[in-house]
Amino acid sequence: MAKLAATGQLAPLARQISTLGGCAHPIRLTGHRTRLDSATGEVLDHFDSGRLPAGELLVRCGNRRATRCPACSAVYRYDTYQLITAGLRGGKTVPTSVAAHPRIFATLTAPGFGPVHNQPDTGRCHCGHTHPDNDPLLGTPLDPDRYDYASAVLWNAHAPALWARFTTHLRREIAKAAGLTQRTLRHHATLSYAKVAEYQKRGQVHFHAVIRLDGPTGPASTPPAWATTQLLDHAVRAAATRTRVHHAGQPQPSAEDAPRPWETGRGGPSVFRFGRQIDVRPIRSMDFTGDGPVTDRHVAAYIAKYATKGAETTTGTLDRRLRFLAELHKYDITDHARRMIHSAWHLATKRRHAHLRLRQWAHMLGFRGHFSTRTRHYSTTLAHLRAERTAWRTGRPEPQTPAKGGTQTEQTDGTPVSDRAGHPTDLAAGHRPGHGHSTGHRPGHRDIAARPDGSDTTLVISH
Secondary structure, three states: OHHHHHOOOHHHHHHHHHOOOOOOOOEEEOOEEEEEEOOOOOEEEEEEHHHOOOOOEEEOOOOOOOOOOHHHHHHHHHHHHHHHHHHHHOEOOEOHHHHHOOEEEEEEOOOOOOOEOOOOOOOOOOOOOOOOOOOOOOOOEOOHHHOOHHHHHHHHHHHHHHHHHHHHHHHHHHHHHHOOOHHHHOOOOEEEEEEEEEEOOOOOEEEEEEEEEEEOOEOOOOOOOOOOHHHHHHHHHHHHHHOOEEOOOOOOOOOOOOOOHHHOOOOOOOEEOOOOOEEEEEEOOOOOOOOOOEOHHHHHHHHHHHOOOOHHHHOOOOOOOOOOHHHHHHOOOOHHHHHHHHHHHHHOOOHHHHHHOOOOOHHHOOOOOOOEEEOOOOOOOHHHHHHHHHHHHHOOOOOOOOOOOOOOHHHOOOOOOOOOOOOOOOOOHHHOOOOOOEOOOOOOEEEEEOOOOOOOOEEEEEO
């Protein structure tokens, strides 16, 4: 730091670090960038990361996990809150009339794979004790040797397919209740949803979803008269009950012959379904407790909170992948999570489970789907929210901005080089979504980057 202060680079370095917003693990970029006027060939500016105080450009990691980067995960949580809220009350390219559309908040859970320590309504667990909220025994099996770990891991692995099949059945149930066919339903109503996956303490994934009925063209159109909250409630419950997913390579029995989740045995089930606990609540009032309806603000905050949490938060497992099973002894995790990871690792050796990539997702206890998903018509996108934030940042006045046409030689000798997003010396500008298309070559990289006024007259060559 003394050397940097003596050379006048301490202040630029402190400013570069301050732009990270507290990111715990910034990404370090090295390279160069030249901006040219595509019409005249004039060099507008040239930037090299070696001229920065640290010799490299630091950018935020953007990790959504709170255990990996609290600062970036907080931004992800705020963006998710805005995305969910826009689909419930309007705003962010969504009309405010969407608040009058039928919408519900649904929770779909996993079946049981053995008795676990819990907090029943009676207050006393099956073990004979009353567990406080912070008891580490909560969610762990009463008898680990009899717990069906293989089925628990395989259910997590098939949870994304279960959700996809559920949405198919949900559209069928809505069409059936409205007296329509599935083909004609799209001409009358559109199903929109946003869902997030949450881990229970026993290590099983369950889904929270905001489900909404719109008109035929999406949130801007009025839903038909038959589209009510009661119809949506009934359709969700019926679809969740009917949803089945068969293991790949297994014969598909009829619904009557399908084994129940608790009858599948330790060899791994061939049919997967949701648990019997299905919670569906309308979104319209101020109460978020008990069995009452919920508000759009509470729902958005609830979903955004779990968008940044993984299995490591509630189950006590890992937040990163394992290369070798022998690495497991280095981590302080719960015995229950350790057994599930071991089960996933050993199930991966069987050919019939190879497509599930269980070793790659063993740290997630078998779950390999997206934590947060939404339909195209639900609301805005995270990319749109990030673009708005970038536009706001680049619109702010920048001190000591080099004049247009300044070259690298003209920016040396004491003039600090800025690495701010959108600045002429921003090394990563040509690589961001929305900044043009790539026509790259080796060893360099070539992009067409749009100017703030919308004209594509700047040629960006970077590496």
